[in-house]
Amino acid sequence: MPEASAHTRQVAETAFHAFAQGLATGAWEPFLALLRDDFQFWFPAGPFKGWHQGRDTARAFLTQVSLKFPEGLHLDCQQVTSNATTVVFEVRSHGTVQGQPYENQAAISFDIQGDQVSAYREYLGVIFRFGE
Numbered sequence: 001m002p003e004a005s006a007h008t009r010q011v012a013e014t015a016f017h018a019f020a021q022g023l024a025t026g027a028w029e030p031f032l033a034l035l036r037d038d039f040q041f042w043f044p045a046g047p048f049k050g051w052h053q054g055r056d057t058a059r060a061f062l063t064q065v066s067l068k069f070p071e072g073l074h075l076d077c078q079q080v081t082s083n084a085t086t087v088v089f090e091v092r093s094h095g096t097v098q099g100q101p102y103e104n105q106a107a108i109s110f111d112i113q114g115d116q117v118s119a120y121r122e123y124l125g126v127i128f129r130f131g132e
Contacts, residue, residue, distance in 0.1 A: 004082035008112045009064040012087030015110050015117045016077070017103040023093075026066040032059055034117050058120075069095045073102070086111050 004012070011034075018031035032055055038090065040053045048061045065073075073095035081088050088109045096100050105125035111118045 002083060002084045003089055004112070007084065008086060009080075009082060011112045011115055011117070012082070012089075012110045013080075015112075016087075016089050016108065019108070019120075020075045023063060023065065023069065023075060025072060028059065028062045028066070031062070036113060036116040036118045039116075039118060039120075041072050043122055044124055068097060069102075078105075085113070 015034050022028040022031045042051050075091040079090040093104045107123040109121040
């Protein structure tokens with residue numbers, strides 16, 4: 001499959017940075033502004049396990065994430081791969097959950113259509129009890 005165009009890669013990188021900033025600070029509006037109206041996302045655990053659709057559902061999910069990591073979750077990008085429409089960021093994350101140190105490795109995938117994100121998927125190296 002062909003690699004992402006420079007434009008697709010730039011949109012995905014902008015989305016990734018807004019997503020990482022949201023994780024670190026709880027400020028999700030810049031990321032949410034990049035989502036298509038028919039945006040879909042998939043998450044592997046907790047109350048949002050599985051496929052979901054819509055910006056409002058994404059906002060509810062991201063709010064839950066910020067509650068889980070009140071001091072922020074920080075991402076270190078290790079590698080980026082892509083095809084024509086999807087860009088995947090392999091990351092290591094670190095933060096605190098319920099007063100305990102948290103570290104994980106994940107793949108964060110963005111599907112891009114035009115200037116917007118049409119889908120997000122996350123694959124975690126370690127599944128924790130997300131909803132508790």
